[in-house]
Amino acid sequence: MDKRKQILEIIRAVAGKEPTVAPDESLFDSGVLDSFGLQDLVTGLEKSFGVKIPDSDLTPRKFDSIERIEEYLEEHGK
Amino acid sequence: MAFLKAFGSYLPERIVTNAEIGARVGCDAEWIRNVSGIDERRFARDDESVTDLALRAATDCLERAKVHASELGMILVASGSWERQFPGPAASVANRLGLDSTPCLDMPMASAGSLFGISLASRLCASLGPILVIGAEKMSKVVEREPMERGVAILFGDGAGACLVHPSDGFARIVDCGLYSDGAYAEDLKLPFSSPLEMNGRSVILQASRKIPRAIATLLEQHRRRAADVGVFLMHQANQNLIARVAQALEVAEDKFYSNIKKFGNTSSASMLIAAAEWSTTNELAPGETLCFAAFGAGFHWGALLAEGSA
Numbered sequence: 001m002d003k004r005k006q007i008l009e010i011i012r013a014v015a016g017k018e019p020t021v022a023p024d025e026s027l028f029d030s031g032v033l034d035s036f037g038l039q040d041l042v043t044g045l046e047k048s049f050g051v052k053i054p055d056s057d058l059t060p061r062k063f064d065s066i067e068r069i070e071e072y073l074e075e076h077g078k
Numbered sequence: 079m080a081f082l083k084a085f086g087s088y089l090p091e092r093i094v095t096n097a098e099i100g101a102r103v104g105c106d107a108e109w110i111r112n113v114s115g116i117d118e119r120r121f122a123r124d125d126e127s128v129t130d131l132a133l134r135a136a137t138d139c140l141e142r143a144k145v146h147a148s149e150l151g152m153i154l155v156a157s158g159s160w161e162r163q164f165p166g167p168a169a170s171v172a173n174r175l176g177l178d179s180t181p182c183l184d185m186p187m188a189s190a191g192s193l194f195g196i197s198l199a200s201r202l203c204a205s206l207g208p209i210l211v212i213g214a215e216k217m218s219k220v221v222e223r224e225p226m227e228r229g230v231a232i233l234f235g236d237g238a239g240a241c242l243v244h245p246s247d248g249f250a251r252i253v254d255c256g257l258y259s260d261g262a263y264a265e266d267l268k269l270p271f272s273s274p275l276e277m278n279g280r281s282v283i284l285q286a287s288r289k290i291p292r293a294i295a296t297l298l299e300q301h302r303r304r305a306a307d308v309g310v311f312l313m314h315q316a317n318q319n320l321i322a323r324v325a326q327a328l329e330v331a332e333d334k335f336y337s338n339i340k341k342f343g344n345t346s347s348a349s350m351l352i353a354a355a356e357w358s359t360t361n362e363l364a365p366g367e368t369l370c371f372a373a374f375g376a377g378f379h380w381g382a383l384l385a386e387g388s389a
Contacts, residue, residue: 015156028280032210034113035283035284036283036287036319036320036321038280038283038302039283039284039287039288039323042284045137055260055285055288055289056262057200058284058285058288059281059284060278060280060284
């Protein structure tokens with residue numbers, strides 16, 4: 001599956017609604033996710049992409065938008 | 079060996095509802111309840127200091143333990159909202175308990191302060207004798223620093239909790255603890271000397287959601303226990319949604335986590351012991367049953383502690 005499509009599916013599952021947000025727009029400031037949703041998003045990314053995200057990488061900024069999530073996954077070979 | 083002998087607490091009389099605090103920061107009561115699980119909190123009077131709150135909790139704890147202050151080998155006081163730089167409240171509390179030479183230690187730690195205090199006391203009481211651990215906070219003065227910030231103002235309340243750690247007698251034996259600190263996140267939750275509390279809520283939630291269950295699970299695994307077998311979890315009352323997340327991560331029912339955040343809000347270092355004191359008034363730990371403390375706070379400092387009901 002296309003990476004962006006996969007990310008959008010995770011966000012949709014966590015948010016419980018269609019993520020109507022631009023790829024570079026903040027998922028939090030736009031109200032798609034709240035602080036607790038971020039933890040679920042990270043868990044979803046770990047499961048779907050088979051990547052282990054260490055605590056030291058758990059900064060909201062790294063997962064703040066679809067583009068940033070894509071960047072993070074690319075940096076980690078996904 | 080070290081035992082939990084008794085808990086104590088003190089909550090100021092004045093109830094501050096969500097409607098009252100919400101009106102000051104531009105949000106409604108329902109929103110506050112949804113994001114935090116809090117309905118109301120207590121604010122101390124202007125003339126009540128952190129020492130006053132600590133003393134009331136200390137007295138309650140000593141009365142419940144039927145231990146006289148003169149028997150104490152040490153007093154530890156955790157507080158992140160103490161009114162001046164030094165000296166801290168510990169020596170003043172001892173003085174007002176009638177003590178003039180008992181060693182005291184201040185721990186300038188916020189939310190995880192009580193947990194670290196009990197852990198330290200459990201290692202020191204064999205040589206020093208019974209140790210009174212207190213967490214006391216007057217967060218209202220922090221909350222009211224201008225400009226008041228909504229995400230901070232809705233959470234905090236005032237209060238104090240206490241725990242007597244005894245070397246030979248108590249309702250539960252302290253089994254072990256796991257404590258952790260990581261200064262990489264020091265800027266994400268901090269209280270400067272005179273400006274408002276600064277909190278990166280997303281970072282706090284993200285790290286706490288992972289680190290608390292991991293600390294608990296690691297400790298349980300080390301002692302070949304399962305989360306499902308724990309009788310009660312007494313966790314820092316930071317946010318009901320966080321408590322629910324931790325329960326979910328450990329795959330235990332949320333009601334195994336005793337909670338009174340609805341009534342008292344987040345009282346920082348005091349909250350875990352205020353919850354423990356309330357729990358202990360209507361509950362008992364059966365012999366062999368496990369009690370688990372857990373906390374997370376500014377620093378970041380976090381950890382867990384296991385105790386087991388005495389025979």
